[in-house]
Amino acid sequence: MKSNLTDVSVRALKPPSKGQLTVWDKNSPLGVRISQGGSKTFILMIGRGKRRTLGRFGIVPLSKACEEARRIAAEKTLGITAPTVKTGVLFDAATIAFVKDHYKSAKPRTKHEAHRLLTNKxxxxDTKLLSEITDEDVSSDLKKLAGTPSEQLHAFRVLRVFFKWCMRLPHRYLRHRPLEGYPAPGKDKKGKRILSDDELRKVWHACEGMFGDMVRLLILWGCRNGEIGRLMPTWEESGVMIIPGEFTKNGRAHAIPILPLARVILAARLMRVTIS
Structure with missing residues (x-):
């Protein structure tokens, strides 16, 4: 059945007593399917026995439905196929979820470093679906970091943990890990050289200001720079500096006796903080 479809004529169409009724427009490839219940849906015939639904009348305007029907019919005639819609989880979206979940109990610095490596290296x-990532993709990015071996190794390790996380329930983004069997690009290199007494003496005398105080305390106490950088006057108890476990690498409190030379440096440091 064919008719000149207009908003008025479509609205006036009566539902069939049973089944469905289709009315085709005389001026476009568009049709309207009316169900027994009275719902009216725009459709398009795209092949023998093949129909595409374009939307329900009242939600999709007739003019838009006609325009879409003509576009699809033209593309079919010209042999233009619609692009394949890819589904899945993108790498950049998964990394955000990974850092939030996997590092939720980690120190802020560790969490920040993992995020930096995954998003910058x-x-x-970055714009690929997890299911599309291959060993070649990973290898290509890692080779670009060959000039900084330590950075390359850290990036590889974080990525390996990320892919393992992607295979876990409940998300289960992957069923095959791209880095399975992939060798590490290098090994940790531990420094063996230490400063001589003469070199330490030169560093000591070159220290100035607040950062100089930190370096001198590092020399005296052998702590990590993050521990010294966070020193608080309230951590001192009866002549002993106690660094809380939440700020140490092993998670245990670290007690350091405050000897006269360290006391002078701490006093100078406190005075600089007060003045600034």
Missing amino acids: FPLL
Whole structure:
């Protein structure tokens, strides 16, 4: 059945007593399917026995439905196929969820470093679906970091943990890990050289200001720079500096006796903080 479809004529169409009724427009490839219940849906015949639904009348305007029907019919005639819609989880979206979940109990610095490596060091993976990532993609990005071996190794390790996380329930983003069997690009290199007494003496005398105080305390106490950088006057108890476990690498409190030379440096440091 064919008719000149207009908003008025479509609205006036009566539902069939049973089944469905289709009315085709005389001026376009568009049709309207009316169900027994009275719902009216725009459709398009795209092949023998093949129909595409374009939307329900009242939600999709007739003019838009006609325009879409003509576009699809034209593309079919010209042999233009619609692009394949890819589904899945993108690498950049998964990394955000990974850092939030996997590092929820980690120190802020550790969490920040993992996020930095995943978001800055793998440009080829950034806009890909996880299911599309190959060993070649990973290898290509890692080779670009060959000039900084330590950074390359850290990036590889974080990415390996990320892919393991992607295979876990309940998300289960992957069923095959791209880095399975992939060798590490290098090994940790531990420094063996230590400063001589003469070199330490030169560093000591070159220290100035607040950062100089930190370096001198590092020399005296052998702590990590993050521990010294966070020193608080309230951590001192009866002549002993107690660094809380939440700020140490092993998670245990670290007690350091405050000897006269360290006391002078701490006093100078406190005075600088007060003045600033």
